[in-house]
Amino acid sequence: MSGTLHSEAYAEFQRRLREAREAAGLTQTEVAEALGLPQSFVSKSETGERRVDALELARFAGLYERRLDWFIPKLD
C-alpha cells in the first residue's frame, strides 16, 4: 500500500497539510520547533517526500486546530 504515496489522494492530502499550516499563520520552522523536529521533516511531509502517519497527523491537526477529517480527501 506504500505506493499510494504518489497518488492523487496523497497529493491532495499534502496540499491540505500546507494549507492548514499557512492558515494557522505558521512557518515550517515554527511548526518544526513546536514539534521538536527538523524543518526538513515538515517540508517532506508537505511535499510527499515522506509519509505522515496517523499520530503525526494528529499532532499537526492539533497545532493547526483542524479536525483530522479535514485533511482527508473524500472519495478514492
Added chain:
Amino acid sequence: MSGTLHSEAYAEFQRRLREAREAAGLTQTEVAEALGLPQSFVSKSETGERRVDALELARFAGLYERRLDWFIPKLD
C-alpha cells in the same frame, strides 16, 4: 519521529484499531480482502509491526464506521 511507533500512544492507537474492527464484526482476513491487501498487513497494523499512515487510517475508519478522531489517544 519514527521511533514513536513503540510509544504508549501508539500502543493505545493499535488497541483501538483492533477494537474498532472487532466491534464492526470483521476478521483481519475480511478487512484485508475489502482493502485488497494481505492479512499480514492488517495484523501488522494492529500489532505495531508497521506504521499506519493518515490515508490508510481513513480507509480503516471508513470500513469500521468511526471518525478518525476516535482512534487518536488524547493527551501526551
Added chain:
DNA sequence: CCGCGAATATCCCATTATGGGATATCCCGT
C-alpha cells in the same frame, strides 16, 4: 532591477522499515 534575509526544498546515504506469501501459533467450541 538588485540585494537580502526568510522560507522552503534537496542532498546524501547509513540506518531502519516494509511487503507479502508462506508458515507457525493461538484460540475456542464441542
Added chain:
DNA sequence: ACGGGATATCCCATAATGGGATATTCGCGG
C-alpha cells in the same frame, strides 16, 4: 484433545527515513 478459523511471525530483497547541511526560491524594500 481435535479441527479449523483467526492471528502472528518469518524472511530478506527492496524501499523508505532522518536530519544536518546546503541549495533554491520567494518577497519585498530601496
